[in-house]
Amino acid sequence: xxxxxxxxxxxxxxxxxxxxxxxxxxxxxxxxxxxxxxxxxxxxxxxxxxxxxxxxxxxxxxxxxxxxxxxxxxxxxxxxxxxxxxxxxxxxxxxxxxxxxxxxxxxxxxxxxxxxxxxxxxxxxxxxxxxxxxxxxxxxxxxxxxxxxxxxxxxxxxxxxxxxxxxxxxxxxxxxxxxxxxxxxxxxxxxxxxxxxxxxxxxxxxxxxxxxxxxxxxxxxxxxxxxxxxxxxxxxxxxxxxxxxxxxxxxxxxxxxxxxxxxxxxxxxxxxxxxxxxxxxxxxxxxxxxxxxxxxxxxxxxxxxxxxxxxxxxxxxxxxxxxxxxxxxxxxxxxxxxxxxxxxxxxxxxxxxxxxxxxxxxxxxxxxxxxxxxxxxxxxxxxxxxxxxxxxxxxxxxxxxxxxxxxxxxxxxxxxxxxxxxxxxxxxxxxxxxxxxxxxxxxxxxxxxxxxxxxxxxxxxxxxxxxxxxxxxxxxxxxxxxxxxxxxxx
Numbered sequence: 001x002x003x004x005x006x007x008x009x010x011x012x013x014x015x016x017x018x019x020x021x022x023x024x025x026x027x028x029x030x031x032x033x034x035x036x037x038x039x040x041x042x043x044x045x046x047x048x049x050x051x052x053x054x055x056x057x058x059x060x061x062x063x064x065x066x067x068x069x070x071x072x073x074x075x076x077x078x079x080x081x082x083x084x085x086x087x088x089x090x091x092x093x094x095x096x097x098x099x100x101x102x103x104x105x106x107x108x109x110x111x112x113x114x115x116x117x118x119x120x121x122x123x124x125x126x127x128x129x130x131x132x133x134x135x136x137x138x139x140x141x142x143x144x145x146x147x148x149x150x151x152x153x154x155x156x157x158x159x160x161x162x163x164x165x166x167x168x169x170x171x172x173x174x175x176x177x178x179x180x181x182x183x184x185x186x187x188x189x190x191x192x193x194x195x196x197x198x199x200x201x202x203x204x205x206x207x208x209x210x211x212x213x214x215x216x217x218x219x220x221x222x223x224x225x226x227x228x229x230x231x232x233x234x235x236x237x238x239x240x241x242x243x244x245x246x247x248x249x250x251x252x253x254x255x256x257x258x259x260x261x262x263x264x265x266x267x268x269x270x271x272x273x274x275x276x277x278x279x280x281x282x283x284x285x286x287x288x289x290x291x292x293x294x295x296x297x298x299x300x301x302x303x304x305x306x307x308x309x310x311x312x313x314x315x316x317x318x319x320x321x322x323x324x325x326x327x328x329x330x331x332x333x334x335x336x337x338x339x340x341x342x343x344x345x346x347x348x349x350x351x352x353x354x355x356x357x358x359x360x361x362x363x364x365x366x367x368x369x370x371x372x373x374x375x376x377x378x379x380x381x382x383x384x385x386x387x388x389x390x391x392x393x394x395x396x397x398x399x400x401x402x403x404x405x406x407x408x409x410x411x412x413x414x415x416x417x418x419x420x421x422x423x424x425x426x427x428x429x430x431x432x433x434x435x436x437x438x439x440x441x442x443x444x445x446x447x448x449x450x451x452x453x454x455x456x457x458x459x460x461x462x463x464x465x466x467x468x469x470x471x472x473x474x475x476x477x478x479x480x481x482x483x484x485x486x487x488x489x490x
Contacts, residue, residue, distance in 0.1 A: 036225075036227060037224065037225045037227070037228045037232075038177050038178065038227070038228065038229050038230070041178065041230050041232070042164070042167065042178060045136070045164060045178070045230060045232075046164065048136070048232065048233055048236060048239075049135050049136060049159070049160075049233060051239055051243075052134050052135065052136075052233035052235055052236075052239060053134060053135070055235065055239060055242050055243065055246075056134050058246070059242050059243070059245075059246050061242060061245065061246075061323065061326065061337070061338070062235060062242055064337060064339070065133070065235065065330050065332065065337065066130055066133055066134060068332060068336070068337065069129050069130060069133045069234075069363075070126045070129060070130050072356075072357075072360040072413075072415075073129045073360055073363050073364055073367060073412070073413075074122065074125045074126045074129055074367070074412075074413065075412075075413030076122075076413075077122065077413060078108075078120075078121060078122030078125050078126075079125060079364070079367065079368055079372050079410050079411070079412050080410070080411045080412075080446075080448075081100075081101055081104045081105075081372075081376070081408055081409075081410065082101070082408070082409045082410070082411050082448045082450075083096075083097040083100045083101055083405070083407055083408055083409075084097065084407045084408075084409055085097055085100070085404050085405045085407045086404075086407070092450065093404075095391055095392075096391075096397060096405060099389055099390060099391050099392075099397060100380070100389055100397070100405060103383055103388065103389040103390075104376075104379070107121075107150050107152075107379065107383075108120055108121035108122070110123075111148075112148060112149065112150060112153075113153060113154055114153060114154055114155075114156070115143060115146060115153045115154065115155045119156070124140075124154060124156060125367065125371065127156060128140070128156075128220060128367065128371060129363070129367060131158070131159075132220055132221060132222065132231065132234070133233070133234045133235070134233060134234075134235075135158070135159050135231075135233060136159065136221055136230070136231035136232045136233040136234070136236075137159045137162075137219065137220060137221035137230060137231030138156065138157070138158065138159060138220050138221075139156075139157035139158075139159065139161065139162060139191070139193075139217055139218065139219055139220075140154055140155070140156060140157070140217070140218040140220065140371065140375075141154065141155040141157055141212065141216055141217055141218075142154060142216055142217075142218070142375060142378060143155055143216075144378065144382060149388075150379070150382065150383065150386075150388060151382060151386060152378065152379055152382045152383075154375065157193065158197070159230075159231070160194075160197055160198055160199060161193050161194045161197065161198075162178070162179040162180070162191060162192065162193065162194075162219075162230075163178075163179040163192040163193070163194050163207060163209050164178040164179055164230070165178075165179075165207065166178070166179045166192040166209070172184065174189075176192070177229040177230075178229055178230050179191060179192040179193075179209075180192070180219070180229050180230070181211075181214075182229070186227055187214075188214040188217075188219065188229075189213075189214055190211050190212060190213050190214055191211070191212045191214065191217050191219070192209045192210075192211060193209055193210050193211075193212050194207060194208070194209045195208045195209060195210065196208070218370065218371060218374055218375075220370050220371065222234070222363075222366060234330070235329075235330060237329040238325075238326045238329035238330050241322060241325060241326050241329070242326055244322070245319065245322050245323065245326070248318075248319075248322075249319070252315060320338070320340070323337070323338045323340075331356070331359050332356055332359070333352035333353060333355070333356045334352070335352060336352070336353070336356065353415075357415060361412070364412035364413075365412075367412075368410040368412065372408075372410050373408065373410070376406075376408050377406055380402065380405060380406055381402055384396075384397060384398075384399040384401075384402055384405070385399055387399070411443070411446060411447075411448060412446070413446050414443075414444055414445055414446035427441045
């Protein structure tokens with residue numbers, strides 16, 4: 001009995017093992033790395049960044065992805081401040097909130113928030129998401145006391161300026177990793193910022209840099225792993241496929257052009273009238289394919305028939321299959337990424353778009369918490385101390401009430417409904433069944449519920465004062481009565 005039991009135990013152990021960890025003839029070429037991400041990036045980050053930039057400059061699908069990032073995360077208006085300071089009774093302090101929001105909008109204009117005077121705050125937000133998606137990371141330097149009206153500005157710094165060659169480990173547990181000084185817990189302490197862009201010709205002479213305290217720098221990237229110090233381009237998993245698709249399409253186009261250009265050859269008995277494009281140093285014939293041309297071949301030379309058929313029947317299906325995989329690697333819906341609406345109906349489009357929008361909203365939260373929520377308290381404190389945030393009467397908000405006024409919420413852009421009629425009906429039913437609030441529906445459109453309610457109230461009062469019957473309110477009331485009557489009859 002003992003040998004039988006022993007064999008059964010061994011078999012059970014094999015069943016519990018991970019097949020993905022086995023090394024056999026099928027997995028022998030499957031290599032893996034257990035190194036830290038920082039170690040992997042020390043030598044590869046500049047290459048990854050350079051290739052990502054090349055794709056964004058020359059590959060139409062990579063360019064499309066970057067465009068989607070800017071449009072869906074930031075949009076035309078940028079992230080909007082909605083301050084929610086409340087008075088002692090718990091009611092919103094609307095005069096103070098309006099004053100703060102007005103001052104924030106003024107600071108966000110071109111010439112006020114950026115040290116170069118070229119960018120608005122929305123421009124900076126779009127530059128942040130585009131650069132992080134393409135390069136993997138970006139630095140924003142906060143400059144209090146800057147020589148502008150608000151005495152506070154931002155400096156946008158490309159990741160190339162963060163000296164990735166600065167690496168050192170110290171006996172006390174602190175270290176420098178690719179230009180970032182870390183304490184023994186891994187918290188950034190300071191940054192090694194190069195004075196010149198390493199790609200500039202003038203920077204070849206040396207790599208002089210400044211040590212900038214971490215409290216002046218916002219180092220923005222989307223972390224992939226714990227203990228990660230530098231950011232990775234978002235397209236990293238799809239970059240090889242993007243390059244392959246570009247190369248495949250180029251080869252198919254060249255083959256199609258050649259097949260459509262070369263008409264034929266004349267055969268000469270003597271070959272003295274050769275009309276080709278010449279020969280190379282080895283005597284090989286050089287000929288170019290041009291539309292409507294007939295070349296003459298030299299004596300003793302015959303033409304082997306060659307008829308390129310690209311793009312063949314499988315081109316479209318193969319291209320779609322590749323783009324579906326790339327879209328999955330980028331986390332976007334295929335039909336919007338590839339501009340392919342063929343065969344898309346309401347249900348399939350809605351399913352793809354809703355999942356994609358969850359991704360965009362997650363990244364919007366990353367932008368709001370990592371950028372807007374970091375600079376707002378400094379801007380607010382600076383404005384209160386300088387008396388620059390005032391009521392319409394000209395009276396400055398009290399500086400000692402910073403904790404009360406520091407009540408920012410951020411509203412990112414939202415999207416139109418896939419099918420407005422169906423979505424409105426669904427929201428209306430959800431509100432009627434008490435599973436959604438009117439405010440949540442308003443926020444879903446990208447608006448502030450308090451602003452919408454105030455606008456509706458002011459609109460009603462204005463129409464009544466002018467003796468105009470608010471038709472949309474009357475129609476809504478009539479529809480409600482009709483619905484109630486229908487429900488009663490049922």
